[in-house]
Amino acid sequence: DAGVIQSPRHEVTEMGQEVTLRCKPISGHNSLFWYRQTMMRGLELLIYFNNNVPIDDSGMPEDRFSAKMPNASFSTLKIQPSEPRDSAVYFCASSLNRVQETQYFGPGTRLLVL
Amino acid sequence: DAKTTQPPSMDCAEGRAANLPCNHSTISGNEYVYWYRQIHSQGPQYIIHGLKNNETNEMASLIITEDRKSSTLILPHATLRDTAVYYCIVRNSGNTPLVFGKGTRLSVIA
Numbered sequence: 001d002a003g004v005i006q007s008p009r010h011e012v013t014e015m016g017q018e019v020t021l022r023c024k025p026i027s028g029h030n031s032l033f034w035y036r037q038t039m040m041r042g043l044e045l046l047i048y049f050n051n052n053v054p055i056d057d058s059g060m061p062e063d064r065f066s067a068k069m070p071n072a073s074f075s076t077l078k079i080q081p082s083e084p085r086d087s088a089v090y091f092c093a094s095s096l097n098r099v100q101e102t103q104y105f106g107p108g109t110r111l112l113v114l
Numbered sequence: 115d116a117k118t119t120q121p122p123s124m125d126c127a128e129g130r131a132a133n134l135p136c137n138h139s140t141i142s143g144n145e146y147v148y149w150y151r152q153i154h155s156q157g158p159q160y161i162i163h164g165l166k167n168n169e170t171n172e173m174a175s176l177i178i179t180e181d182r183k184s185s186t187l188i189l190p191h192a193t194l195r196d197t198a199v200y201y202c203i204v205r206n207s208g209n210t211p212l213v214f215g216k217g218t219r220l221s222v223i224a
Contacts, residue, residue, distance in 0.1 A: 004157075033211055033212075035214075042214055042215070042216060043152075043158070043201075043214035044214070045211045045212070045213070048211050056211070091157050091158070093157070093158075093212075102160045102163075103160065103212060104160070105157030105158045105159070106157055107156060107157055108156075108157050
């Protein structure tokens with residue numbers, strides 16, 4: 001199994017530009033999570049989906065952030081417009097939607113907004 | 115907010131057992147204790163989880179006190195590759211998101 005796949009692995013962009021982060025969950029997993037990690041705030045949940053439906057997006061910072069899951073094998077996290085304070089590592093994780101299931105994390109996308 | 119308390123850092127000599135403590139005094143009856151670790155520049159990695167009984171797998175052992183208010187993760191023979199931040203997480207028995215605290219930064223020293 002290839003595990004959770006994220007792209008790009010690194011992204012450098014200028015303030016005001018649109019950024020799209022992509023995630024392919026492990027095949028067969030029906031829950032998907034987006035986390036963000038910064039030195040100041042640590043690892044924090046942004047949003048998660050069950051069966052492609054957003055369940056809790058209360059962690060999404062503001063309207064500049066949006067996430068979609070058009071099918072079971074793909075999700076995007078979009079930031080428009082991006083700001084320097086969005087610089088962080090963004091992780092995607094997936095799991096089976098069952099009791100006690102383990103979440104498996106991708107390698108992360110390191111975003112730098114100049 | 116995280117429901118657990120962990121020491122910010124620990125050192126361990128290579129080849130010795132690493133014992134990482136975690137306090138979760140407000141844990142409720144249906145909440146499990148999960149341990150993850152994050153090696154530098156990688157995503158968090160699942161280690162082990164338990165409810166009441168002690169658990170062991172190929173990576174580690176988890177010892178949970180009888181009152182369930184604290185637990186200890188044991189890496190029996192720490193190697194340099196075990197240097198990482200270790201997170202203790204309390205979570206409901208459903209597929210809920212993980213709430214990460216600051217964790218314990220374990221440094222394994224040669």
